[in-house]
Every structure is written in structure tokens, then in C-alpha cells.
Amino acid sequence: MEKADRYLSAGTRANTRRSYRAAIEHFEVAWGGYLPTTGDGIVRYLAEYADKHAISTLKQRLAALAQWHVTQGFPDPTKTPTVRQLLKGIRVVHPAQAKQAAPLLLRHLEQAVAWLENEADAAWQRGDHKTLMRHRRSIALVLIGFWRGFRGDELARLDIGNTQAQAGEGISFYLPYSKGDRQHEGATFRTPALKTLCPVNAYINWITVAGLTQGPVFRRIDRWGNLSVEAINSHSLVPMLRRIFKDAGLPDDLYSSHSMRRGFATWAAGNGWDIKSLMNYVGWKDIKSALRYVDPTTSFGGLALKPALNAALQPAVLGQA
Known part of the structure; x- marks a missing residue:
């Protein structure tokens, strides 16, 4: 099994393995949850951190919990209709614009x-x-x-x-x-x-x-x-x-x-x-x-106003309002 474990481990990137381990630890230690859990347990966990973490962080932790349950032979509690509805509600109540790096000019x-x-x-x-x-x-x-x-x-x-x-x-x-x-x-x-x-x-x-x-x-x-x-x-x-x-x-x-x-x-x-x-x-x-x-x-292209020109026109436009 040692040889098989080596290939199984190589099938998942090291960064993913680390982040998944951290997510499981957060669920068990920081929140005090027990594994395996149920859909209701996932809902309570998400509700606790909905206003503290970005939706992308919550989804990453859901992925880790889903993988743990599947690999251990348990039903995946993250795919219940209630969990999906809760995620939708979090997006509505806590909308977040995706952050992007500025393009290098x-x-x-x-x-x-x-x-x-x-x-x-x-x-x-x-x-x-x-x-x-x-x-x-x-x-x-x-x-x-x-x-x-x-x-x-x-x-x-x-x-x-x-x-x-x-x-x-x-x-x-x-x-x-x-x-x-x-x-x-x-x-x-x-x-x-x-x-x-x-x-x-x-x-x-x-x-x-x-x-x-x-x-x-x-x-x-x-x-x-x-x-x-x-x-x-x-x-x-x-x-x-x-x-x-x-x-x-x-x-x-x-x-x-x-x-x-x-x-x-x-x-x-x-x-x-x-x-x-x-x-x-x-x-x-x-x-x-x-x-x-x-x-x-x-x-x-050429139809766009240059930033300096746009700034110069702005006061005039505001004055007409």
C-alpha cells in the first residue's frame, strides 16, 4: 500500500492537500464540529462563518469536507438542498466583488x-x-x-x-x-x-x-x-x-x-x-x-476619453446636472 499511497498522494497537489487539512482542522478544532457530520451540521457551520469569511473560502472548506466524507465512505453532506440554499442566501446577504490584480501596463x-x-x-x-x-x-x-x-x-x-x-x-x-x-x-x-x-x-x-x-x-x-x-x-x-x-x-x-x-x-x-x-x-x-x-x-480603442480629458470634463458635466 505504500507504493499506492504515493501515487494517490501525487494525484492531489501539495497546496490542495495543505488547504484541505487546514479546513478539516478548522471544522473540528476551531468550530468544535464532529466528523462525520450531516447536512444540518454543515448548515450551522456555514451560518457561523458567513459574515466572517469570503464565499470562496467557505466553498473551499466545503470541498475539503466533501472529500473527507467521500474518501471515508460516508454520504456527502455538502450536497443537500439546504446547503445549496444557504450558500445562495450568503451570496445575497454578503455580496462580494471578486478582487483582481491590476493589469501591468x-x-x-x-x-x-x-x-x-x-x-x-x-x-x-x-x-x-x-x-x-x-x-x-x-x-x-x-x-x-x-x-x-x-x-x-x-x-x-x-x-x-x-x-x-x-x-x-x-x-x-x-x-x-x-x-x-x-x-x-x-x-x-x-x-x-x-x-x-x-x-x-x-x-x-x-x-x-x-x-x-x-x-x-x-x-x-x-x-x-x-x-x-x-x-x-x-x-x-x-x-x-x-x-x-x-x-x-x-x-x-x-x-x-x-x-x-x-x-x-x-x-x-x-x-x-x-x-x-x-x-x-x-x-x-x-x-x-x-x-x-x-x-x-x-x-x-481611440473612442475612449483619455483619463486627463475625462477628469477635465467631469466638473462641467456635474455642473450641468
């Missing part, structure tokens, strides 16, 4: 990369290899993250052995699995070489200066300039990116790792990509997932 990407390039050149001239590595890594991170629309965990899992790059041609990344790849079939993601803000050149420059030939693409660099053999933690990307943007003179609290993905989707939509092409390129299976990342204001 192309002009902000250009500004950040220009600053990083200048700093990298200065570090090279003074022989500061540690700083040179940091900036080359940052350039590769933001350009690959933007033009490929990768999530933070996907950037952290990129491997040199699964990456093929050719200057002036393009780059391809193979990921054994991703969030949308439920069957773990793996997928290859390709991006062409670009005239400016090129992710191919950024990748080649980074692995060259770091002397990397195998292992994770993006790694931690300690304060002494030592390069780790392990990949960066995906949770460290947000503070890393915000530090980059702040140093480049950009609003550091505006963007997160998802901003690069949403920024590319917004750029693509504004440049005439249809939704099917965008889904195929980024790897979305569900059209709702794709539409969450597209800023609809880009569809107005």
Missing part, C-alpha cells in the same frame, strides 16, 4: 525594464556580479512572466532542462502540469523573439551571467550573491516584483504576480487578439477564466 513594463537594464550595465562596468545577477534575473522574470502570461507558481517551476531558447527565433517552455491541466498531461508554451522587451534575450542573458546549465530557471540569490540550487518560492514573487517596480519609480503596491498575466491578456485584447487565440496561447480551458483577465475598456 506596457509603458510601466518598459519603464521597469529600462531601469533594470541601466542598473545591470552599471553593475557590469564596476564588476558587481551580485547586482548584475539580480537585475538580469529580474529582467527575465518580468518579461517571461508578461509575454507568456505565466502564473507565479509556473514561473517558479520553470526548468532549464525543459526550456529551449534560440536568439532571434523564440523560446519554448515545457511544464509537466499547470493549474488548468487537471490530468497532468503537460504542455509546451512558445513565445517568439521580439524586437524590444524580448523574453528570449532576457532568458539567455540571465542563465549566461548566472552560469546555469540545469535545474530551476529562477532561484534565490542571498545577500552575499550566492545562487541557490532550489527554485524561488512562488509566494516570494509579489514582494520581489513590488521591490522591482518601486526601485524603477513605479507604484509598487499596485501590482502582483497576476498583474503580468492580466497585463498580457489586456494588451492582447487591445491588439486584436480574439478570445480563442488568447485562450490557446495562455492555456485557459474555460472562457470565464479568460474573460476575468481582459480589461473591456480596451475595446473602445
Whole structure:
């Protein structure tokens, strides 16, 4: 059974296993519930935390409780009509707008990369290899993250052995699995070489200066300039990116790792990509997932008022009311 348990465990992502364990612990310890439970028990549990947690958190805990009951051979108490009615009522009483990361604007990407390039050149001239590595890594991170629309965990899992790059041609990344790849079939993601803000050149420059030939693409660099053999933690990307943007003179609290993905989707939509092409390129299976990342204001093109002009007209419009 040990061998079977290994494969059964591999069938569920580590993050999912951790979150499910935390949900079960919350039900039993924090709330004081008993397992197995009934539909009425689930209703009381949800009602207790309806005004304390987001609906997405409650649904995640329901999924964990459902899995526990099914795997233990008990009826699933989360699928009763009363539970479904209660969830609907929570949405009505506690409506919540889904939070989305701001899309990274192309002009902000250009500004950040220009600053990083200048700093990298200065570090090279003074022989500061540690700083040179940091900036080359940052350039590769933001350009690959933007033009490929990768999530933070996907950037952290990129491997040199699964990456093929050719200057002036393009780059391809193979990921054994991703969030949308439920069957773990793996997928290859390709991006062409670009005239400016090129992710191919950024990748080649980074692995060259770091002397990397195998292992994770993006790694931690300690304060002494030592390069780790392990990949960066995906949770460290947000503070890393915000530090980059702040140093480049950009609003550091505006963007997160998802901003690069949403920024590319917004750029693509504004440049005439249809939704099917965008889904195929980024790897979305569900059209709702794709539409969450597209800023609809880009569809107005040249007809949209510029922010400054809109602000100037607002007092006049209000005065006419």
C-alpha cells in the first residue's frame, strides 16, 4: 500500500492537500464540529462563518469536507438542498466583488525594464556580479512572466532542462502540469523573439551571467550573491516584483504576480487578439477564466476619453446636472 499511497498522494497537489487539512482542522478544532457530520451540521457551520469569511473560502472548506466524507465512505453532506440554499442566501446577504490584480501596463513594463537594464550595465562596468545577477534575473522574470502570461507558481517551476531558447527565433517552455491541466498531461508554451522587451534575450542573458546549465530557471540569490540550487518560492514573487517596480519609480503596491498575466491578456485584447487565440496561447480551458483577465475598456480603442480629458470634463458635466 505504500507504493499506492504515493501515487494517490501525487494525484492531489501539495497546496490542495495543505488547504484541505487546514479546513478539516478548522471544522473540528476551531468550530468544535464532529466528523462525520450531516447536512444540518454543515448548515450551522456555514451560518457561523458567513459574515466572517469570503464565499470562496467557505466553498473551499466545503470541498475539503466533501472529500473527507467521500474518501471515508460516508454520504456527502455538502450536497443537500439546504446547503445549496444557504450558500445562495450568503451570496445575497454578503455580496462580494471578486478582487483582481491590476493589469501591468506596457509603458510601466518598459519603464521597469529600462531601469533594470541601466542598473545591470552599471553593475557590469564596476564588476558587481551580485547586482548584475539580480537585475538580469529580474529582467527575465518580468518579461517571461508578461509575454507568456505565466502564473507565479509556473514561473517558479520553470526548468532549464525543459526550456529551449534560440536568439532571434523564440523560446519554448515545457511544464509537466499547470493549474488548468487537471490530468497532468503537460504542455509546451512558445513565445517568439521580439524586437524590444524580448523574453528570449532576457532568458539567455540571465542563465549566461548566472552560469546555469540545469535545474530551476529562477532561484534565490542571498545577500552575499550566492545562487541557490532550489527554485524561488512562488509566494516570494509579489514582494520581489513590488521591490522591482518601486526601485524603477513605479507604484509598487499596485501590482502582483497576476498583474503580468492580466497585463498580457489586456494588451492582447487591445491588439486584436480574439478570445480563442488568447485562450490557446495562455492555456485557459474555460472562457470565464479568460474573460476575468481582459480589461473591456480596451475595446473602445481611440473612442475612449483619455483619463486627463475625462477628469477635465467631469466638473462641467456635474455642473450641468
